[in-house]
Amino acid sequence: MVTQTRDASDWQKVDGIIEKYEAKKSNLIAILQSVQEEFRYLPEDILTYVGTKIEDLSPATVYGVATFYAQFSLEPKGKYIIKCCDGTACHVRGSMPVYTSLKQRFGLEDGTFTSKDGLFTLETVSCLGACGLAPVVVINDKVYPQMTTDAMKIIIDTILEEEHSA
Amino acid sequence: MANTLFINGKECEFTDEPNLLEVIRKNGFNVPTFCYCPDLTQFGACRMCVVEIEGRGLQSSCTMPPEAGLRIYTNTEKTRRVRKIVLELLLANHDRECTTCDKSGKCELQKYAEEYGIKNIRFAKKKESDYLPIDNENPSIVRDPNKCILCGACVRACSEFQGHSVLGFANRGSKTVVQPIAGKHLSEVDCVYCGQCQAVCPTGALTIKNDIDKVWEIVTDKNKKTAVQMAPSVRVALGEEFGLKPGENVIGKLNAALRKIGFDLIFDTNFSADLTIMEEATEFIGRLKSGENLPLFTSCCPAWIRYLETQHPELLKHLSSCKSPQGMLSPVIKELVPKYFQGFTKENLYVISIMPCTAKKAEAKRPQLTRDGRPETDFVLTTQEIARMIKSAGLDLATLEPEPNNSPFGQYTGAATIFGASGGVAEAAVRTAYEFVTGETLENIDFKPLRGVDKNSRTKDATVDIKGTQVKVRVVSTLKEAEKSLKEILAGKAEFQLLEVMACPGGCINGGGQPRSCNDSKIKEERAEGLYKEDRELPLRKSHENPDIKKLYAEFLENPGSHIAHDLLHTHYKNLFENSYKDLKK
CATH class of the missing domain: 3.10.20.740 (Ubiquitin-like (UB roll))
Structure with a gap:
């Protein structure tokens, strides 16, 4: 778990989010989504805080919701979130070799999804609804159709070049 | 039809x-x-x-x-088949080391696996690497997630009884676990150690932290002396472990068993329940007169104290400064037994208490309750643990001849024995406070509105007329109900002057250390009736009439609230919210 010290502005942001949703139990998922948008993940101290601020909820219960849904991440995500579609169509058209090549390139072990430099997070998703373009990869909301390992290599090289020149 | x-x-x-x-x-x-x-x-x-x-x-x-x-x-054939499959699947990833499990013999999973003849589990045993760490870091409760069957009873108990939800489900599918936030230890989150999670757990996933071996070691050590005390609720529940009915008072048999085990002096926490009333009633009258820090909160329940310390430190000033009956008797024993009995010194004397409660184990470890570098109460055993000690000593409690306890800390009144049921402390306090204030004899001493331990009696109100002064008393069991009363106080709407809180539903008779009874909600009512029956039958029913209490004040403590009484019988509390995991905007 990542621990970090927070300044007052972080807590103001969280308070603002909770206030926006009226601190209601039924709005917990929306609150967590907003928190994740703000911080790129759900930090444990903020989950604890949310659990103390909403009536009839506890930190353990909020943590339960956060770990139940795949959309929530308890680890900081990378700057580039790569979603590799592994729906049926993408799978049969070779999504796994693309995924495996990325995993190797980022040096990810089983159970870790973000590269050590914090640039890339690699995820699989089940069908993006673009089966005609299979296999599909989405990087930060940009869709890359008919991916191959070679094409993927070029795309990542380009991103890294931009990063280094920036 | x-x-x-x-x-x-x-x-x-x-x-x-x-x-x-x-x-x-x-x-x-x-x-x-x-x-x-x-x-x-x-x-x-x-x-x-x-x-x-x-x-x-x-x-x-x-x-x-x-x-x-x-x-x-x-x-039917179908129901049996389904149940067998359920059992087999539950056992598939269960830690099946039954003989060394603390729940062995009382585990529901073990029982039904035996009844349904599960002899063959088609799935491979859980891999060593898949085992999750055991939480053994607190004085009261052990959590072993490898024995959890995800029935969720503990999660509901923590939420519905205590409103606290320290435990929750985390993750999903085959990775689901029940745990405090982020898998922290119970000691790191603000668990109050009431043990209700453990009381409803059907398996060995949540168990009482066992201190039996440590106590055996002291009892059998010839160079060490022991004094033992037991809470009111123990006497009406212990018999269940030996085939007797819930509510049957086995105090005499327990005295006999403890003597046979080898405890040197047998006293009774009921004696110090009377002592608590002397101090607490005096404190209450003082606050009524000054009008300060009302309502007064009772301080017998360690789970309630920990709840206030972690959740509402701003209300700690309402809490009575009286130690719990366990907390009062231990230092009195250590001070006075060496004076009254030969061969006993402060150094060689160990006090062991038998409690219906897992939180009492944590109470005994409070830094405020130490003296001369040692805990005042050396060890706390729950009702379940003493039952096991008695059995392992080869004794059958049911057939033992009752024996009396030892003087001078054994005699008690009816007011003390009802401490075990929700409402009992308040009733006992009112009996004494009335006579202290008016100087007259209270004729009708049964305060029926304060009684009742069922689901619908978790908040009870009564008004007592003390010679024209209307004193409003509120009695609450479970911390979820207590929180509602605290909200009233914080909103300035509370009308009561005395608040009794017990964390377990129905009070100590249904404590986390009592024999397993969660499948039958009538058992706690029968235990409570056992206490009220003893109250009716005792010749003295008001704490201040206890002759040994009078003697203790005359010879040693002077009077309630005196300097020496404060030193031995009163305590202080600490803000535990600061620096806790919830104290975020540091």
Whole structure:
């Protein structure tokens, strides 16, 4: 778990989010989504805080919701979130070799999804609804159709070049 | 045909039972359950209680409301098959080291696996690397997630009894676990150690932290002396472990058993319950006069104290400064026994208390309750643990001849013995406070509105007329109910002057250290009745009439609230919210 010290502005942001949703139990998922948008993940101290601020909820219960849904991440995500579609169509058209090549390139072990430099997070998703373009990869909301390992290599090289020149 | 249904062909009546399971059990039939507790909401997680209903197939009886005309079968080829599969799947990833498990012999999973003849589990044993760490970091409760069957009873108990939800489900699917936030230890989150999670756990996933071996070591050490005390609730529940009825008072037999085990001096926490009333009633009268820090909160329940210290430090000033009865008796024993008994010194004397409570183990470790570098109460055993000690000593409690305890800390009044039931402390305090204030004899001493330990009696109000002054008393059991009263106080709307809080539903008689009783909500009522019966039968029923208490003040403590009384019998509290995991905006 990542621990970090927070300044007052972080807590103001969280308070603002909770206030926006009226601190209601039924709005917990929306609150967590907003928190994740703000911080790129759900930090444990903020989950604890949310659990103390909403009536009839506890930190353990909020943590339960956060770990139940795949959309929530308890680890900081990378700057580039790569979603590799592994729906049926993408799978049969070779999504796994693309995924495996990325995993190797980022040096990810089983159970870790973000590269050590914090640039890339690699995820699989089940069908993006673009089966005609299979296999599909989405990087930060940009869709890359008919991916191959070679094409993927070029795309990542380009991103890294931009990063280094920036 | 209205309000009858058929169970295994027998026509059975039903009234307001919340589900079929209750109707089945009321009519002499039974189905197995793991996740069901009558005092908690229905969950329908374990599927062991499935029954076959004509025209409707298999249904879980705990979640189905009774309907007129239903034809239910509790024991068919189909129900047996389903239950066996459930058991086999639960055992597939269960830590099956039964002999060394603390729940062995009392585990529901073990019991049903035996009854249903599960001899062969088709799945491979859990891999060593898949085992999760055991939480053994607090004085009261051990959590072993490898024995959890995810029935959720503990999660509901923590939420519905205490409103606290320290435990929750985390992750999903085969990775699901029940744990405090982020898998922290119970000691790192603000668990109050009430042990209700453990009391409803059907397996060895949550168990009482066992101090039996440490106590045996001291009892058998010739160079060490022991004094033992036991709480009111122990005497009306311990018998259940030996085949006696709930509520049957076994104090005399317990005295005999403890002597045979080898304890040197046997006293009674009831004596110090009387002492508590002397101090607390005096404190209450003082606050009534000054009007400061009202309502006064009772301070007997260590889970309640920890709740205030962690959740509402701003209200700690309301808490009585009196130690709990356990906390009062131990230092008195250590101060005075060496004076009264030969061979006993402060150094060689160990005080062991027997409590219905897991939180008392944590109370005994409070830094405020140490003296001369040692805890005032050296060890705390729960009712379950002393039952085990008695059994392992080869004794059958049921057949022992009752024996008296030792003077001078053994005599008690009826006011003390009712401490074990929710409302008892308040009732005892009022009996004494009335006579202290008015100087007159209180004739009708039964405060019926303060009694009752069932689900619907968790908040009770009464008004006592003390010579024209109306004193409003509130009695609460469970911290969830207590929180409502605290909200009233914080909003300035509270009208009561005395608030008694016990964290366990119904009070100490239903404590986390008592014999397992979560499957029958009547048991706690029978235990409470056992205490009220003793109260009725005792010749003295008001704490200040206890002759040994009078003697203790005359010879040693001077008077309630004196300097020496404060040194031995009173304590202070600490803000535990600061630097806790919830104290975020540091």
